[in-house]
């Protein structure tokens with residue numbers, strides 16, 4: 001990166017450094033994650049004020065001084081203003097940004113993942129789709145975009161595609177009830193018994209939602225309806241799957257669940 005760079009970035013984290021300085025973590029299309037100091041961003045008349053807030057997507061000119069990047073110019077592209085209208089919207093958006101903060105690295109562009117994050121924030125702000133559905137779709141699509149998409153085209157042992165199937169969260173494969181009960185009669189290793197507990201039951205509808213979320217055109221990502229019986233299974237499985245693949249939890253997710261339960 002040269003001394004002066006232009007990037008488009010989403011503010012996924014902010015830390016107050018002093019009265020006047022704020023450290024922004026930006027998720028950029030060009031360079032993955034970048035941290036930059038916004039000088040004077042907390043001052044009331046600051047020209048950075050609007051753009052230096054969490055969830056703002058802006059065009060930046062950054063310059064490098066020593067080890068750090070500093071914001072020289074910023075022009076707001078999208079503030080996702082309506083995210084701030086409800087606490088549940090804000091906390092779901094915070095969870096999505098925390099996932100991005102956790103997985104995106106510096107100097108590693110994640111163009112498709114940035115697009116997914118922006119589309120998800122837009123959908124939450126827009127309020128047209130259920131938050132739980134946006135969350136689950138984001139979780140499955142994130143897994144796919146980040147390279148750990150589960151194999152969802154049928155039982156991995158016998159190939160069965162109809163009826164209820166089980167998602168083996170740790171291994172990212174499906175099993176049918178018959179193959180599962182056969183496998184359960186085999187002696188299993190200690191490692192298998194430790195990981196075997198994370199098995200999610202999927203109705204055909206819940207599985208169809210998963211398949212849709214990982215493969216549909218991104219512009220139609222959230223526009224589908226689920227039968228009530230399938231919703232909860234889809235929501236639970238998506239969350240379990242992503243968190244297990246990332247091998248971590250998120251405080252923002254705990255908070256979102258607390259206020260929406």
Ligand SMILES: [Zn+2]
Pocket residue numbers: 155156157158159160175176177178179180
């Ligand atoms: Zn099978």
